[in-house]
Amino acid sequence: MSLRWQAALLDPSLAGGWAVVHCRQQFLVDDSGVLFPRDWLKRLELPLLSEQGLGHFDGEPVFLFELDFPAEVPGARWQGLRQFMQQADQDLFRLLGYATQIGTWVSQHRFCGSCGSRMQARAGERAMYCPACGVQHYPRLSPSMIVLVTRGDELLLARSPRFAVGVYSTLAGYVEPGESVEQCVAREVREEVGVEIHSPQYIASQGWPFPHSLMLGFHAEYAGGEIVPQPEEIEDARWFHIDNLPALPARQSIARYLIELYLARRLGRPEPVLPG
Numbered sequence: 001m002s003l004r005w006q007a008a009l010l011d012p013s014l015a016g017g018w019a020v021v022h023c024r025q026q027f028l029v030d031d032s033g034v035l036f037p038r039d040w041l042k043r044l045e046l047p048l049l050s051e052q053g054l055g056h057f058d059g060e061p062v063f064l065f066e067l068d069f070p071a072e073v074p075g076a077r078w079q080g081l082r083q084f085m086q087q088a089d090q091d092l093f094r095l096l097g098y099a100t101q102i103g104t105w106v107s108q109h110r111f112c113g114s115c116g117s118r119m120q121a122r123a124g125e126r127a128m129y130c131p132a133c134g135v136q137h138y139p140r141l142s143p144s145m146i147v148l149v150t151r152g153d154e155l156l157l158a159r160s161p162r163f164a165v166g167v168y169s170t171l172a173g174y175v176e177p178g179e180s181v182e183q184c185v186a187r188e189v190r191e192e193v194g195v196e197i198h199s200p201q202y203i204a205s206q207g208w209p210f211p212h213s214l215m216l217g218f219h220a221e222y223a224g225g226e227i228v229p230q231p232e233e234i235e236d237a238r239w240f241h242i243d244n245l246p247a248l249p250a251r252q253s254i255a256r257y258l259i260e261l262y263l264a265r266r267l268g269r270p271e272p273v274l275p276g
């Protein structure tokens with residue numbers, strides 16, 4: 001794991017450092033990039049919901065300005081997190097992914113879900129706390145499974161209507177209360193494409209900030225059934241031969257890694273590395 005970005009609990013009452021400005025999965029950028037001198041930002045009178053100390057980038061402290069709405073700043077524009085994933089280096093993307101998750105969580109936990117009082121950031125740990133009734137919330141994470149189903153030289157890949165034109169990917173879905181991740185894999189595969197699988201094999205995991213998933217990645221062998229795509233969720237699903245694959249998901253995604261790993265093992269090529 002690279003050392004350029006390290007999360008840390010920094011005290012926002014300290015002066016100086018850099019800051020990123022986030023609102024609804026978008027960041028403020030100008031010609032110098034996405035990191036702004038923090039003391040300069042403070043003079044802009046932005047619609048600030050919360051300020052959080054995030055950690056260190058290249059050894060420098062970085063803070064988050066979480067905004068109520070995407071305010072106009074002369075000479076700057078708003079850019080989505082997905083675009084940073086495609087264009088920025090991996091360390092910067094990890095910093096921005098972390099900032100997005102913390103910002104989204106803080107902005108969605110301003111009031112106590114139990115008694116309605118205003119929540120406070122807790123000193124000493126990354127938590128929101130209700131002083132009236134004591135409820136405490138930590139950053140939200142949603143366990144999700146992602147699986148590549150295979151049948152020898154064939155890969156089962158599917159398209160969601162949300163994907164870029166022509167792109168097919170592995171199947172994914174959220175874990176429900178009371179089920180194991182393995183049960184979730186079998187259920188989601190059945191629901192999304194109507195196919196049965198053998199026991200899934202755990203491969204690797206990845207934090208995924210769209211919006212707060214923890215992806216648990218598997219390989220699974222086909223056991224039976226014909227493909228029946230789930231209406232609305234799955235636009236198309238097919239078996240693709242390894243010599244004739246469609247456009248695949250982003251290089252940084254665990255979806256892509258699960259595919260590349262299977263190909264490497266099948267074809268006796270060196271195994272890929274999952275971007276950290």
Ligand SMILES: NC(=O)C1=CN([C@@H]2O[C@H](COP(=O)(O)OP(=O)(O)OC[C@H]3O[C@@H](n4cnc5c(N)ncnc54)[C@H](O)[C@@H]3O)[C@@H](O)[C@H]2O)C=CC1
Nearest residue numbers: 142144146172173174206208210211213215253254255256
């Ligand atoms: N890193 C990667 O390679 C990939 C990551 N993903 C991520 O996997 C996650 C799950 O994938 P989907 O196919 O969209 O899930 P899914 O198959 O469970 O369906 C999504 C639906 O689940 C419901 N939902 C939303 N949030 C939920 C939650 N926290 N718990 C339970 N249900 C919820 C909503 O009705 C939503 O429309 C998403 O966050 C997606 O971004 C998906 C594909 C590739």
Ligand SMILES: [Mg+2]
Nearest residue numbers: 171172173192
């Ligand atoms: Mg799904």
Ligand SMILES: [Zn+2]
Nearest residue numbers: 112115130133
């Ligand atoms: Zn409360």
